[in-house]
Amino acid sequence: MFHWLFALSFAGAYLTAESEHWRLLHVTLGYSMALLLAFRVLYGLLGPRQVRLSVLWGKLQAGSRWLRAHRHEPWIVFTEAGRAGQNFAMALAIALLLALTVPLLLSGYGRYNEWGDWMEDVHEFFGNAALLTVLAHLGLIASLSLLRRANLMQPMWSGTMAGTGPDLVTRPRRWLAALLLLAVLGFGVGYWQQSTQDAPLASFTSHDRDHDDDD
Numbered sequence: 001m002f003h004w005l006f007a008l009s010f011a012g013a014y015l016t017a018e019s020e021h022w023r024l025l026h027v028t029l030g031y032s033m034a035l036l037l038a039f040r041v042l043y044g045l046l047g048p049r050q051v052r053l054s055v056l057w058g059k060l061q062a063g064s065r066w067l068r069a070h071r072h073e074p075w076i077v078f079t080e081a082g083r084a085g086q087n088f089a090m091a092l093a094i095a096l097l098l099a100l101t102v103p104l105l106l107s108g109y110g111r112y113n114e115w116g117d118w119m120e121d122v123h124e125f126f127g128n129a130a131l132l133t134v135l136a137h138l139g140l141i142a143s144l145s146l147l148r149r150a151n152l153m154q155p156m157w158s159g160t161m162a163g164t165g166p167d168l169v170t171r172p173r174r175w176l177a178a179l180l181l182l183a184v185l186g187f188g189v190g191y192w193q194q195s196t197q198d199a200p201l202a203s204f205t206s207h208d209r210d211h212d213d214d215d
Contacts, residue, residue: 001177002040003156005184007134009033014131017124024195028188030108035187037101039180050169056091063088086144093137100130 013029016022044053066084070076077085107123110116145152155161159172 001180002036002043005181006033006036006040009036009184010130010134014127017127024192027108027112028191028195030105031191032184032188033101034105035184036180037098037105039183040098048169056095059087059091060095063091086147089140090137090144093133093140097130097133097137100126100133104130 009029009032013026013033016026016029019026041053043051044056049055063084066088070082070085076082077089104123104126107119107126110119111123141152141156
């Protein structure tokens with residue numbers, strides 16, 4: 001649930017980034033990404049062992065050691081013996097995307113609150129960097145699916161993988177997925193309604209101030 005809400009929020013925010021007409025939707029999706037990122041960090045600290053951030057860090061460390069050990073034979077990453085390197089590349093893409101989200105959201109907040117025109121360039125830079133990381137992530141999944149002769153996209157749809165382990169989640173937490181979905185939808189609807197209610201007042205105040213300046 002986190003994965004797809006995060007992916008859809010990013011895709012929607014990127015597509016609406018240049019449109020003034022869809023600015024409110026862009027901002028709402030940005031705040032939704034912030035909410036989702038906060039959930040993922042907390043879940044990675046307090047959740048089940050299998051989803052801890054320490055697992056991601058362990059993959060990065062193991063992959064880094066593997067790359068140093070095979071730096072003179074990089075071609076091995078395309079073989080069965082190169083699974084550690086493949087897992088490292090996947091973990092690196094995920095970690096990089098999560099890391100890029102922080103400056104992306106902060107620069108978007110600064111741009112929205114008019115901290116300076118330079119914030120727009122910073123926001124655009126991190127938005128494009130995140131998009132490139134997403135495309136690299138998808139390309140990696142497609143490449144590994146061909147290399148391993150397995151559909152690695154399937155677990156991203158179903159949340160399950162074939163096999164017996166070695167480290168299984170004992171039961172799906174559908175209640176938590178439902179709560180996360182409701183929280184994001186509730187926030188989105190509430191923020192949208194509040195913003196549309198405030199917009200006419202802001203417009204009236206601006207118009208009234210301009211009228212006073214003319215007088």
